[in-house]
Amino acid sequence: MKKDRKxxxxxxxAVISLGIFAVxxxxxxxxxxxxxxxxxxxxxxxxxxxxxxxxIENIRQETENFxxxxxxxxxxxxxxxxxxxxxxxxxKIKTVYKFTGSMYGSQLIRYVVVNGEKFKDDIVFEKVxxxxxxxxxxxxxxxxxxxxxxxEYIWK
Numbered sequence: 119m120k121k122d123r124k125x126x127x128x129x130x131x132a133v134i135s136l137g138i139f140a141v142x143x144x145x146x147x148x149x150x151x152x153x154x155x156x157x158x159x160x161x162x163x164x165x166x167x168x169x170x171x172x173x174i175e176n177i178r179q180e181t182e183n184f185x186x187x188x189x190x191x192x193x194x195x196x197x198x199x200x201x202x203x204x205x206x207x208x209x210k211i212k213t214v215y216k217f218t219g220s221m222y223g224s225q226l227i228r229y230v231v232v233n234g235e236k237f238k239d240d241i242v243f244e245k246v247x248x249x250x251x252x253x254x255x256x257x258x259x260x261x262x263x264x265x266x267x268x269x270e271y272i273w274k
Contacts, residue, residue, distance in 0.1 A: 166263065173242060174259075177215065187257060190216065193249040196257065209233055217248050226261075 181187060184198035195216030201208045212231040218224045226243040229236060248261035 170243070170263070177242070180213065184213070189250050189252060189257065190214075193251050196250050215242065215250075217246075219247070 181196075181198055184200050186199040188197045188199070189195075190197060195214055198213045198215075199210065200213075201210050203209075209232060213228065214231065215226060215228050217226055224245075224247055225241050226246055226248060228240045228242050229238065231237070243261075243263070246261055246263045248259060250257060250259050252258070
């Protein structure tokens, strides 16, 4: 009879322990899940920022070689013009960076036009919106990307 009583107390203690553990897990699991989501969001944002800064720096370096830069109507893009001497002739080359839409679903594309012939579009950024404008003699780019950050970059 004493063994049965000890088994009953042991089972009762086990059930209470499991109950306390279950309550503890149900209270802490949402916090752990949320912290993992925050960690993943921060990781994505850092990766996007690193790529973003790298691409913007490449665009800035390319625009330094242009002899002339024009802002397209409505600030939807810029057009950089330079000439190269090839086979005894000057070729006029235009490089255009252009936003395709106004909402976050739009893209920043780049294409090159050589002597009036347009070449393939390259997608520079997806899910961005932006605008080029001139202020105080500088060409500026205001760009916002999906994670609701807005950045401003300045050329010349």
